[in-house]
Amino acid sequence: MTIAENVFPRRQAFSGSGKKLFRTLTVTLLLSTAFGAQAKLDEANKVYKPVAPTIEQARANILIARQLQFTHFRDLSINNQLSDEVFNAYLDYLDGQRIYLTKQDISKFDNVRPQLGSALKTGQLQPGFDIYNLVQERIIGRLKFALNVIDQGIDKLDFSKDESILLDRSKADWEPDTAALDELWIKRIKNAVLAQRLNGTDDDTIADNLKRRYEGQLKRAYQARSEDAFQAYMNAFTGMWDPHTSYFSPRVSENFNINMSLSLEGIGAVLQSDNEYTKVVRLVPGGPASKQGQLQPADRIVAVGQGDEKPVNVIGWRLDEVVDLIRGPRDSVVKLEVIPANASDETVTKTISIKRDQVKLEEQSASKDVIHLKRDGKDYNVGVITIPTFYADFQAMQAGDPNYKSTTRDVRKLIGELEQNDGIDGLVIDLRNNGGGALQEANDLVGLFIEQGPTVQIRHANNEVQVMKDEDPSVAYDGPMVVLVNRMSASASEIFAGAIQDYGRGLVVGSQTFGKGTVQAVRPLNHGQLKITQSKFYRISGGSTQHKGVIPDIEIPSRIDKNRIGEDALDHALPWDQIEAVPHTRYFDFSNVIGELRKRHDQRFAKSPDFKLLQREIDFLNKQREQDSVSLNEDKRRSQYNQIERTRLTIANARRELHGEKPFDSLEALEKWQDAQAADLDKTDEEMDFVIKEGGYIMADMLDLDHNMASIITPHQFAAQAPAK
Structure with missing residues (x-):
């Protein structure tokens, strides 16, 4: 059969102008085929032109x-x-x-x-x-x-x-x-x-x-x-010196946003090159990607599409070119085909649609909530303040606006509202997924909870040590505290959590933090720029936040893979070390009660359906991560795939049933629901997640022990202990 017969098998049906149209189409198809063959020949004969240094x-x-x-x-x-x-x-x-x-x-x-x-x-x-x-x-x-x-x-x-x-x-x-x-x-x-x-x-x-x-x-x-x-x-x-020291070409250096943080204008994500892939490092709080909810840290982007267009494969592309493709006009849609961080292998992908928008400062702002608990006939009100990032409106500040926004100012205001409206017995500060931000804000935020004193030490390349301090003797809140952290809590978050832990001002709860304890500066060259690590953060107790991060007093397991995300997962990361501690007040010694607090936490989690489900999901993800190869036998592979998909559906339905919702009939129904949820950028979390609630329960345990044990000070006395020796 000829090409024309293949396309128009009923040739005899054409007559008059139809015959002319048929002849035109036939010639066009033949020419197209000839050109296609020539293009393949040209491609085959194409020669790579070696590049040379300048x-x-x-x-x-x-x-x-x-x-x-x-x-x-x-x-x-x-x-x-x-x-x-x-x-x-x-x-x-x-x-x-x-x-x-x-x-x-x-x-x-x-x-x-x-x-x-x-x-x-x-x-x-x-x-x-x-x-x-x-x-x-x-x-x-x-x-x-x-x-x-x-x-x-x-x-x-x-x-x-x-x-x-x-x-x-x-x-x-x-x-x-x-x-x-x-x-x-x-x-x-x-x-x-x-x-x-x-x-x-x-x-x-x-x-x-x-x-x-x-x-x-x-x-x-x-x-x-x-x-x-x-x-x-x-x-x-x-990269031999450390993973945060890098060279920016003149092309990348054109845009300060990309140059300094690789923040993508439009979706709010931080990316980096990972071999031939572009990998998501973190999401900007309040940004479109964070609100959409499907893109996750360690996902690898393999294709980018605009609106309804077919995605363009970007494997092997330069990072700046991928950035250019993702950026675009506000309210337009970009489609990202990604290999999920928890994918069984690199050929498993999903497509995520994100509407581009600006990251608004108010959407990154601190917010408050209250947990109402009853324990042994006693009612407790525990305040919750969530801080997505350490922010400050520097432009408004420089313009002399008395009402400029900043983390510390907003948190001080929220504490006042909680104490006035709810009469809180304790406070939970949620720093999970907070990747840091303005260092000065971390310093000032610590100052809301201590009378005066050092907050962090900064050691420079010449071994000179600078100590940042809170000079303000006023205290916004002097009651008991819990600070929630996870693997994505980094930099300024680690400085705050470490200071609260060192002062004995509160308990740190969650999982080991990221471990980003270095400071970089960008220096111009004759050709591009060099981002170079020049300083290192140390806690007031002397230990660095670098590499090790902050170790929680009470640990809660996380879905995040510590082997892939975190400073200690990066090649040539600067090691943990310590310098001399600086004199500081120790408000409370938790060593007398931490054992009992952990015991109560473990007993509570052993009975918690939420925790059992989380542990089940973590076990499932760990099993996927341990898989180092996949079968190329179609029958075996299909059997493995079906088993994985059944487990995904089972876990999703268990969570639905836990919240009194109807289970999904199929995986397709689950994915359709997930897509609908992701498309609803105005959705709000109706139910406080159980980790925050656990922070409240730990707070209630602290208060309960305080009422029943003579060696425990009252919340009012919580900030009145003698300095550590």
Whole structure:
């Protein structure tokens, strides 16, 4: 059958002008086919043009090396050992999953590997560019191979073999040669096909999706620029000092917002490069992504679409280009296809639609609530203040506005309202998911709960220690406190929680915090900018918040994977250490009661349906995370997939029943409901989550022990103990 017969099998039905139309369409189709064949031929004959370093880049390299050696907090020499580490980090950046290079390729740079340090000192960039160019050539070769496999038909792939594929190859051995890589890539393609088949996608659509993915990556590889190689090489170099020290190219430096925090104008998310993916680091409180609720930290973005348009695959794209694609006009919709953080493998994706908007200061503001509890015939009112971020309206402040908004001012006002309207017996400060913000606000907020004294120590690269203090003797609240934290509580949140813990002003409850205890500054170069770590935070008790974070007095398990999120999950993170403590008041010693408080908490959680469900979900997620490979046998894979989906539905329905809601009939019904919930940006949480309630129960335990044990001081006396010795 000809092309024309395939499209118009009933040729005899055309007459008159219809015949003319048919001939036109036939010629058009034939020309289209000819052009398509020519395009494939052109693509096959296309040659990668190696990129080369510039004089400006060489000068910038020398300046970066000097800054790192003489001004970074970490004292690190550029020597042969560093050369080897830079080489490995660079390969991890360019081929983190070890799917492009072979052992034979790596051996080509045996002579270069030990010389990278001295070359980077003097601006000799060619060795790094040679490595980059080889990787780009290998990427192009691999993608052409993948496209050829798909062109032969995915129906030719055998899914009956008892095969499996490693999910994370970052620690795997390099394949010995090209033939071994061919086998690996066939497995990768089979894995991608299976993942989409299990989602109900037909083979024609799967083939089209994969072709678009690989063709997009191939196009990016051919468009490699000198600046791409330089930025990748410099970030492998700067990353040796710590993960927060990095180089920004002139293109990235154009926008201060992107340069300093990578905050995406429009959806409110902080991103970073993660090998060939773009990874979500955290969500900006009050932003569209946070309110929408589906995008989560550690999700990896693989495609971006505008409105109803088909998403563009962004695997292998530069971070600034992904940012440009996500940003857009207010009220427009961006679609993100992501690999969820808890996905069983990298071929499992979901699509999230987010309406772009500005992050309003008032939506990040502190808010209040009250927990009413009854314990042994006694009524307790526990105030709750939720602080999404440490904010301050600096523009209004500089303009002299007496009513400018800030965390401390708002919290002081909320405390007054709680005490006046509700007569609270205790206070819970919720810092979960608070990624930090204005350092001065953390200092001032501590001051609301102590009379006077130090709040945090800052040690600089020259070992000089600066102590920030609360100079205001007034206290906004002197009663018992609980501070809630989790793994996403970072920086300023850790300073506040650590100070409250060190002063004995309250109990810290939740999970170990992020551990971000460093301070960065951005310094201009002749070509781009360098963000460099220059200082480190220490608690007033002397221990750093870096790496270790704040350890809660009472721990509550979390769904967040500590092995993937947190400072101690980052390569070359500065270690925890300690300096001398500074004199400070110890308002209360919890050592006499903490054992009993933990015991009561454990007993309560053992009976709590909410906690049992949370633990069940954590166990399910941990089991998924422990899976290091997936089967490529379709029957086995489908069985595993169905089991996972049944568990998801079971857990979701258990939560529905717990709240007196009708369970879902199917997974499709659950996903439809989740999409509807995510689309409703005006929704509010009708029921206070059980972790906040547990904070209230712990507070009631503290008050109960206070009433029944002579060694426990009353809430009024809570801030009147002698200084620690």
